[in-house]
Amino acid sequence: MPTEEERPVVLIHRIPALKQPLASLSERFTLLDPLLHSADSTHSFLSRHASSVRAILCLGASPLTSDTLSLLPALEIVVGSSAGIDHVDLQECRRRGILVTNAGNAFSEDGADYVVGLLIDVLRRVSSSDRFVRNGLWPEHGAYPLGSTLGGKRVGIVGLGSIGSEVAKRLVPFGCSIAYTSRKKKPCVSYPFYANVSGLAADSDVLIVCCALTEETHHMINKDVMTALGKEGVIINVGRGALIDEKELVHFLVRGKLGGAGLDVFEDEPHVPKELLTLDNVVLSPHVAVVTAESFAALEQVVIGNLEAFFSNKPLLSPVKLE
């Protein structure tokens, strides 16, 4: 463990709601946290320390804008700590040659597990029949409406990244057939590739949305895609709320033009469209697809690993390609 003088400086960037976890960081790095110095405004704190800050750790989805970046002329790396990186001004990072890392594979397995959990819940009505039992309706009504079998379902994965490929691996033994869409066809993957999401939706019973949110993918699941998926179709979203046109999604679900949905993310969290709150064919969760003790422990390793690699000029563990 480095001595206090040897610990490289890392600026912590976070919104106030996020507490500083990752306790083992302070053993290895000198952490500068503007929010712990209430006497100073963040602006003046950053200006004062600017010359020593080469690395910034961005906690969770705290937005990192070009305004903040412009106060840090010596900045060379942004270390992200979430699966998505859409809250960081990547264009500005690319312009300045600032390296960016994300959570790598720390969250992939948990994210995939949650997708499968949501899918089984929607198709087999797990949460809604649990409600049925808890409300005392079983003796009265006898049976709960039938669900739909997973076997034979055509699953279309939107974004075959680390989470998407773990989802595919888990669903194959359930008898699901897998196809995907992605920016580019993946060379070593045998699942059928679709160049666009509408084509994928037309040939799928289930769409699993687990890609990154970018300018191109904003509202990529739109009215046309939902129409192509069809009124028995199911959408599972663990990516970002804005990947789906939420207003249209609500419209489709309320009018029975879509079979069901499992949603972990929303356009304006923690607000969830109130029409969804009374539907039995949707499962709603509060952005928790990757939130397990185990994934956060893995994240800590990735964050420390990336920082140590940067400060010792070694290859980064999980660099984000800035195109």
Next chain:
Amino acid sequence: MDNNMDNNSNNIIVLMVCPVSNYLEQEIEKSFKVFKLWHFEDKEQFINTHKDSIQAVVGSAAAGADAELIESLPKLEIVATCSVGLDKIDLARCKEKGIRVANTPDVLTDDVADLAIGLILAVLRRICESDRYVRSGEWKKGEFKMTTKFTGKSVGILGMGRIGTVIAKRAEAFDCIIGYNSRTEKPNLNYKYYPNLIDLASNCQILVVACSLTEETQHIVNRQVINALGPKGVLINIGRGLLVDEHELVSALLQGRLGGAGLDVFEHEPDVPEELIGLENVVLLPHVASATVETRKAMADLVVGNLQAHFGKKPLLTPVV
């Protein structure tokens, strides 16, 4: 559907002992005359009146043919259950009297296994609880709690029959470590066999009950097994309620000696212990492991197919006895 039966087939009388599905009733009625026991207030009188004409009984997981019913139907030739479980049928007595028994194996195996995995995920990742958290508006007040990872965990399966085997295969895709307990060790399985159920429970985090209910296996998951599973352990039951000592299960959950439970079956369905209703770390389902449109149709077709085979003097499709 095999309609190759003689014109007198509509005279064969089938007694349905419990409601199953409209589809099953319609299909049986196409070829047979059906009496529905639950329509008669005085069941004893009904049986006395019709006992000499009833040739078949159709049941389900909820009700079957016990000794009393079998003895009261001298013309009974076949009991066909719309379930794979046989615990509601007095098999010994059927064997003794030459009465055929048929069930619905295989067609429901995948759905039941799928639900077992669904229950594991729902409990470990608190999916139903977090759905409640959103619906009740709690999310607006603060973040939900951290949950427990499923991938890589140790799963113990009690009963490595058709359903247990398929559950194991699905859990393998989650890199789970699989162990099992059953009456005998199965050859050619890559999973660790535990001849003692308490040992299995001590060595796994998630115990899935997937064995059949017999006289020997009643309350096989007892206080010692539950304690061995422990405060971080999760019990999943997609078998029969009576396999688990429900009273002990409830007290273990209330006292924190067991971490959580996913239950599709209960000792006295449709009654669920009141104490469980208030718990966040349990998922409670109304016996739906085979409850999909696709599978319930396949099960019903199998029941009708077995009846038609028997009365058409052909081999039963899925005989038990």
